Amino acid sequence: MKCAIAKPFSGFPFLALALCLIMSGAVSAQKKKKYIVNAYVGGFRGLANVEQIDAEKLTHINYAFVNVQDSMAVLTNLATDSTNFRKLNALKKINPDLKIVISIGGWAWSENFSDAVLTESSRLKFAKSSVDIVRQYDLDGVDIDWEYPGMRGEEGNIFRPEDKQNFTLMFKAIREELNLLEKEKGKKYLLTTAVGGSKSFIEHTEMGLAQAYLDYVLIMTYDYGGRNGTVGHHTNLYDYDPSGEGSSADRSVKNFIAAGVPAHKIGLGGAFYGKGWEAETADNHGLGAKRVKSVQGGGYTKLKDTMIDQNGYKKYYDKKAKAPYLFNDSTKVLITYEDEKSIKGKCKYIKKNKLAGIFFWEYFNDPKEYLINEIHKNLD
Known part of the structure; x- marks a missing residue:
């Protein structure tokens, strides 16, 4: 908004300027998003x-990832990570409300979480290193992506029954360190x-207790797939399984609310990527068939520009x-993915159920912003 001092105020420039600033502030407040639009941005590639x-269309950027080693949060490539942080912070010139x-x-760096949060002293070490x-780098907070407490996740991950309670205690320790930083920085x-x-995941955690320390719980409502090794949707909003026991975003949300997480x-979660499987048969266009193998x-x-209704698909x-x-x-290859229509449906669901908003993996999977623009249109 541009401020022009009109002639009636020419004798009162300070009053005119004050009114102008108030009006500018009102416009800025109107533009501030009601819902979170949180993008995961990969820095692990360099x-x-x-x-x-497109910073104006986001509220949060989660920088992925920071590693866990020797009970500490560790930047594995200091040169590129520090440069990425500097450039991400510069986006605040475009969007001052953006949080980094x-x-x-x-998935790849969760193997040491269980050890890092096993004792009070190790949790304190982990919390301090995270907040440091x-x-x-003058950032805005910490996101924990532990895949998964009390369960294997990637082959070779350390996990133990105590993860259930230590998951909660980890957040308590980090929150206390962030509280100290808030007093230090005044933000x-x-x-x-x-x-x-x-x-x-809910059964192996105490989400009702853990949420007390958290601002947001980002449910990864993707990577589902069909039951019992069958071909199915990976980021569907509702259940489609005849058994009524399939996975869906709706079911995940209801389960977390039932576990004590406020809506x-x-x-x-939105998936900015597709997952593919070769099906054993072409019946029902592959849905529900036995999986033969995974396909890129x-x-x-890429999907929209080169594969949708093209090249045999x-x-x-x-x-x-x-x-x-x-x-x-x-x-016999089926590719399950998110498009503008499904994203619009998720935005509608968020509003109807009074959720915090949407997040997605991963920003650079949609460089032409097909899905980001749809979110921007439907979730303001």
Whole structure:
């Protein structure tokens, strides 16, 4: 908004300027998003193309990932991580309300969480090292992506029954360190977590207790797949399984609310990538067939530009699941993914159920912003 001092105020420039600033502030307040739009941005590959990020359409960026080693949060590539932090912080010139948060763990770097939070002293060490990164690089908080407490996750991960209680105690320790930083800096810091969408995740944690220390619980409502080794949707909003026991975003949200997580803290997950499987038969366009093997899916921009209704793939839409998919009759390959229609449906679901907002993995899987633009249109 540009401020022009009109002639009636020419004798009162300070009054005119004050009114102008108030009006500008009112416009700014109106533009501030009601819902979170949280993008995971991968820094594990090296330097991120930060200049390609449309910062005005986001509220939060979770930088993925920070490793866990020797009971500490560790930047594994200091040169690229520090450069990425500097460039991400520069996006605040475009969007002053944008929050930059470090995400610790992820699928490949969760093997040492159990050891890191096993004792009071190790938890304190982990919490301090996590918050020290936030302090050093002038960031806005910590996100924990432990895949998974009390369960294996990636082959070779350390896990133990005590993870259930230590998961909660970890957040308590980090929150206390962030509280100290808040007193030191005079600003609010975020503590969030990305959680698995399965009921087993809830059974191996104390989400009702843990949520007290958390600003947001980001439910990874993707990577589902069919039951018992069958081909199915990976990021569907509703259940489509005839048994009524399939996985869906709706079921995950209801399970977490039942476990004690308030709806207003829940972020719904969007997948900016597809997953593919070769089906044993072409019956029902592959849905429900036995999986033969995994097949590369790819990011949404690639899917939309090169595969949807192209190269032997035909697009279908499952009205019950509220999810699109592609099927190739000759290769029997099914690709399950998120599109503009399914994202719009998730945005509607967020509003209807008064959730915190949406998050997605991963920003650069959709460089043409097909899905980001849809979120921006439907979740303001």
